[in-house]
Amino acid sequence: MNRSGIAQLLLFFAYLLLQVLVLRNVALFNTAFCFFYIAFILLLPIETNPLLLMLAGFLLGFSVDIFYNSMGLHAFATVLVAYLRNYWLNTITPQGGYESGAAVTVAANGLQWFLVYTIPLIFLHHLVLFFVEAAGVTLFWYTMLKIVGSLVFTMLVVVLFQFLTPPRRRL
Amino acid sequence: MERLINFIYEYRAFFTFLFLELLCAWLVVENNQYQSTQYFNSSNRVSAQLLGFSQGVREYFSLRTINEDLARENAELRRDLERTRIQLTEATTDTTRINQFDFVSAKVMANSTHLYKNFITINKGKADGLYPGMAVIGDAGAVGKVKSVSDRYAVVISLLNVDEQVSGMIKRTNHFGTVRWNGIDQRYTTLQFIPRHATPVKGDTVVTSGYNAVFPEGIMIGIVTEVNLKSEAPFWDIEIELSQDFGRLAFVEVIKSKLKSEKDSLEKVTTGERR
Incomplete structure (x- = not known):
């Protein structure tokens, strides 16, 4: 395994622990939750192999599930995002394409691009997560409120982290 | 045969996706089955x-x-x-x-x-x-x-x-029903299936009924805060304030x-x- 692989492996555990030890206990107004762990999948380098992406997504989601007692729920939503991620990246390729080995950061592609990239995928993740958890649409508007509230919360943290971490050298 | 393998190989990302999602869906469904022995949850x-x-x-x-x-x-x-x-002193001798x-x-x-x-x-x-x-x-x-x-x-x-249902009883009238959460507010739950002819009022105490022998009879659940009877409904809509602060x-x-x-x-x- 090369250096970037090990770095990503450490990041995997960092995201997981942050999620299950800290963010699991946070709920704003009882409706907004933070599922920051999904950023790990979204921020992997652009040319990551789709199979590897999905496998990482499954392992991450499954690990989160163990702590949330929600077998398969987070894994389901995360694998979906991991699968669609590369297609979405191709769809919104900026003029001139991505540089080879480019990272997914605000620094590399600008804030506007970053938001266009992350918001729909995080929204989809939360949409699937909350509706599968509610097992139906009986509480439709309340569930929608939770989804939008969590989307805003998660996005805030994801963008904040983009500005907190110094632009990394290419791995 | 070779074509089939080529086809699968070409769309391997999609098939992996399908496999993983089906696996997850199976896990979700399996987990909803009540009371099973599991290792992949927070009891490990x-x-x-x-x-x-x-x-x-x-x-x-x-x-x-x-x-x-x-x-x-x-x-x-x-x-x-x-x-x-x-x-x-006046009870049974059956220890x-x-x-x-x-x-x-x-x-x-x-x-x-x-x-x-x-x-x-x-x-x-x-x-x-x-x-x-x-x-x-x-x-x-x-x-x-x-x-x-x-x-x-x-x-x-x-x-x-x-998913959790507990047999509950209105202490004053002895009518029993099912206590089930509606998923919204952690302070309140609902009591279902109390028949029309019962007369629940605000402030009634709801306790466990002891009919399923899981809970002993008379364990406190909460206090009735709202009663409502729709004109055609066979049962009351009853809201309970939980006595336990979860x-x-x-x-x-x-x-x-x-x-x-x-x-x-x-x-x-x-x-x-x-x-």
Whole structure:
């Protein structure tokens, strides 16, 4: 395994622990939750192999599930995002394409691009997560409120982290 | 054949995706089956210890209230003990019946209140005689049912879980129904299937009915805060304020019912039901 692989492996555990030890206990107004762990999948380098992406997504989601007692729920939503991620990246390729080995950061592609990239995928993740958890649409508007509230919360943290971490050298 | 393999190889990403999603969907469905033995949840040792650590940090900040709760519970228990001793002088001599319920005190390692399906992880397990289906109560009332156990830890399905149903009874009139959470507010739950002819009013006390032998009869659930009868509905809509504050659960007690298996097997014989 090369250096970037090990770095990503450490990041995997960092995201997981942050999620299950800290963010699991946070709920704003009882409706907004933070599922920051999904950023790990979204921020992997652009040319990551789709199979590897999905496998990482499954392992991450499954690990989160163990702590949330929600077998398969987070894994389901995360694998979906991991699968669609590369297609979405191709769809919104900026003029001139991505540089080879480019990272997914605000620094590399600008804030506007970053938001266009992350918001729909995080929204989809939360949409699937909350509706599968509610097992139906009986509480439709309340569930929608939770989804939008969590989307805003998660996005805030994801963008904040983009500005907190110094632009990394290419791995 | 070769074509088929080529086809699958070409779309390997999609097929992997399909496989993983089906696996997850299966896990979700499987997990919804009530009371199963599972290892991939927070009762496994590593995750329980991690969660216990995080709970410990938070608990440090609420030591004062926990102390107060415990002291109050102590006092209530002593009073209960006295009352029971008096009652016993005129009660049955069948010791099995007197000792029907046994209590195991456990510490809460993890707890959630804001999901649709909330669970509580506690630090007692198979080694302490716990098994799935046991009732769990807190200092102020019913808390839930044991869902799965490992050697040292157990996961409890909370009353704040849309899948959990407990048989409840209005203490004043003895009408019984099903207590079931609606998934919205952690302070309130609902009592269903109270028939039209009953007369529940605001302020009625709702307790466990004891019909399923999981909970002893008369464990506090909450106070009725709202009653509503639609003109065509066969049952009342009743909202209950839970007496137990699930937001700051620190210690719970697991109830071992010694007569449960006897009662269950008797009922199985009577109804011919197989489970």
